[in-house]
Amino acid sequence: MSDEEMSMSALPLAIALTACVAFAAASPTAAQSYPTKPxxxxxxxxxxxxxxxxxxxxxxxxxxxxxxxxxxxxxxxxxxxxxxxxxxxxxxxxxxxxxxxxxxxxxxxxxxxxxxxxxxxxxxxxxxxxQPYLMVVHSSVAASTVEEFIALAKSRNGQINYGSGGIGTAPHLAGELLQSIASVKLVHVPYKGGGPALVGVVTGEVEMLFSSLPTTLPQAQAGKVKILGISSLKRSAAAPSVPTLAEAGVPGFEVxxxxxxxxxxxxxxxxxxxxxxxxxxxxxxxxxxxxxxxxxxxxxxxxxxxxxxxxxxxxxxxxxxxxxxxxxxxxxx
Structure with a gap:
């Protein structure tokens, strides 16, 4: 076989090898190209x-x-x-x-x-x-700890109300979870949003509320509400002195x-x-x-x-x- 014939017969193999090398080189780039559009x-x-x-x-x-x-x-x-x-x-x-x-x-x-x-x-x-919630009560409520609130709720079974930003919100379910674990009966009062619910507990329209830290801490510092606990399993760096509900007598509570x-x-x-x-x-x-x-x-x-x-x-x-x-x-x- 002549050199020319050998070259011609090797051409398809060379093309195939070149394509494989090109594909292998392109693959990592393709894999890293995301995203290529908005x-x-x-x-x-x-x-x-x-x-x-x-x-x-x-x-x-x-x-x-x-x-x-x-x-x-x-x-x-x-x-x-x-x-x-x-x-x-x-x-x-x-x-x-x-x-x-x-x-x-x-x-x-x-x-x-x-x-x-x-x-x-x-x-x-x-x-x-x-982000955890703070469990707060109106300043007039005769409880300064979670344990005291639960005892008060049991003594006034079905008479203490709590607010939330609406039915099916996390603060609403937090109240339901508290009732389930602590075996107490509370009355849910839904508001149209977390803001109005916070106003409700500040004015005493409702007695208890689970509310977010940023909006609630200033109200507590002003003495308008009392913070009883926090809804996470560990204390928050933003409020390190506030005990978790789990450590305050409501085992496993987390919202x-x-x-x-x-x-x-x-x-x-x-x-x-x-x-x-x-x-x-x-x-x-x-x-x-x-x-x-x-x-x-x-x-x-x-x-x-x-x-x-x-x-x-x-x-x-x-x-x-x-x-x-x-x-x-x-x-x-």
């Missing part, structure tokens, strides 16, 4: 709320890091169901995300029918933050206002990994961590697997509370 973060609530604030804070930092636009899309309606369902129908490519709150696990536990499964129809990215990021089910592993790693770095950036800490908010930044497990545990917990107390979305008993 990302949308769906917030299932109206602008200016806590979820929206966290979403915009995160979106700004992600946009700076990725070099791509990250847009917050508020899709409120039906207590968060409208925006949440929207995300389940989006492509599983990492370009549509859901930034949701503790309501994601409370709503289905309350018996509300949703067109999606809160766990199976999503790919968890990370639990972002956790957290959390925010987390989810993607549609079966979102690509490449996108999930890139999103998770970047989000965790953003959350631990000094300026972001300091801003959150000032509000009594703890940075979590757990793994996708840990977040999935947390969602499952929260749903189980709230379903048990609902079964025990008989409360529903209409609060009929």
């Amino acid at each position: 990302i949308r973060i769906v917030v299932p609530y109206a602008p200016s709320g806590g979820t929206d604030v966290i979403a915009r804070l995160l979106a700004k930092k992600l946009s700076e890091t990725f070099g791509q636009a990250v847009v917050v899309d508020n899709r409120s309606g039906a207590g968060g169901i409208v925006g949440t369902e929207l995300v389940t129908h989006a492509p599983a490519d990492g370009y549509t995300l859901l930034l949701t709150s503790s309501a994601h696990t409370i709503v289905p536990a309350m018996g509300t029918r949703t067109p999606y499964d809160p766990v199976k129809d999503f790919t968890p990215i990370s639990l972002l933050t956790a 957290i206002n959390w925010y987390g990021v989810l993607a549609p089910a079966k979102t690509t592993e490449r996108a999930v990994t890139k999103l998770h790693d970047t989000i965790v770095r953003v959350l631990h950036a000094p300026d972001i961590a300091a801003r959150l800490a000032a509000d009594g908010t703890d940075v979590v930044g757990d793994s996708p697997a840990q977040f999935r497990e947390y969602l499952e545990k929260e749903i189980t917990k709230w379903r048990q509370v609902v079964r025990t107390t008989g409360v529903t979305a209409q609060e009929t008993r």
